Amino acid sequence: MILMEHIIREGHPTLRTRAEEVTFPLSAEDRKLADDMLQYLINSQNPEIAEKYNLRGGIGLAANQVNSLKRMFALHLEDENGELISFVAVNPKIVSHSVEQTYITSGEGCLSVDRAIPGYVYRYARITVKFMTVDGEEKKMRLSGLPAIAFQHELDHLNGVMFYDRIDEKDPFVQLENSIPFG
Ligand SMILES: Cc1nc(NNC(=O)[C@H](CC2CCCC2)CN(O)CO)c(F)c(N2CCN3CCOC[C@@H]3C2)n1
Ligand code: NI
Numbered sequence: 001m002i003l004m005e006h007i008i009r010e011g012h013p014t015l016r017t018r019a020e021e022v023t024f025p026l027s028a029e030d031r032k033l034a035d036d037m038l039q040y041l042i043n044s045q046n047p048e049i050a051e052k053y054n055l056r057g058g059i060g061l062a063a064n065q066v067n068s069l070k071r072m073f074a075l076h077l078e079d080e081n082g083e084l085i086s087f088v089a090v091n092p093k094i095v096s097h098s099v100e101q102t103y104i105t106s107g108e109g110c111l112s113v114d115r116a117i118p119g120y121v122y123r124y125a126r127i128t129v130k131f132m133t134v135d136g137e138e139k140k141m142r143l144s145g146l147p148a149i150a151f152q153h154e155l156d157h158l159n160g161v162m163f164y165d166r167i168d169e170k171d172p173f174v175q176l177e178n179s180i181p182f183g
Helices: 028-044 047-053 145-158
Strands: 060-062 072-078 084-097 101-104 126-132 138-144 179-182
Touching: 028 047, 028 060, 028 072, 028 084, 060 145, 072 145, 084 138, 084 145, 101 145, 126 145, 138 145, 145 179
Parallel strands: 101 179
Antiparallel strands: 060 072, 072 084, 084 126, 126 138
């Protein structure tokens, strides 16, 4: 199982390296990595397991964070309608997006960042995404709200981008026009 000790922290070069496309069919190793990443999120959201293994809560986890340069990440969260969104996205892409942006009013954090960094992280409010499932099926879906934010946070990791790269240094809480707050 993935533990906090397996999650690399800022300063590790893999967090700043672009991950490579995954080839299909997935190797047994890649399939296990995908399953383990999703399981980490499920475990981290279970109070007993999270406490027992000292896991930081997560709704997303990218392969870079467990020192793997494969273009895949896991998401496990509820959307605004209480629907469970739980999947591993392989070779994910944003195919279109809204002009409008959004941001989490309390800012973002990251399992690979052991410090709080204040500021608004602006992201597209609505996105249409495409990705492959671990079974090799192509999925296309529209996301908004926290799922959209999380998808973009994870896709950034696959491109070596950290959330704080998107915080305005001069004015971390700058209010961009055409943006709607989340939370
Ligand atoms: C917003 C939030 N971020 C949590 N952590 N950070 C993460 O997931 C990082 C990724 C998120 C940061 C902003 C968008 C994506 C991890 N990142 O580094 C991966 O790249 C949470 F844990 C969390 N929730 C709310 C829902 N709750 C349900 C019950 O269980 C606890 C859970 C806690 N919401
Ligand atoms: Ni992160």
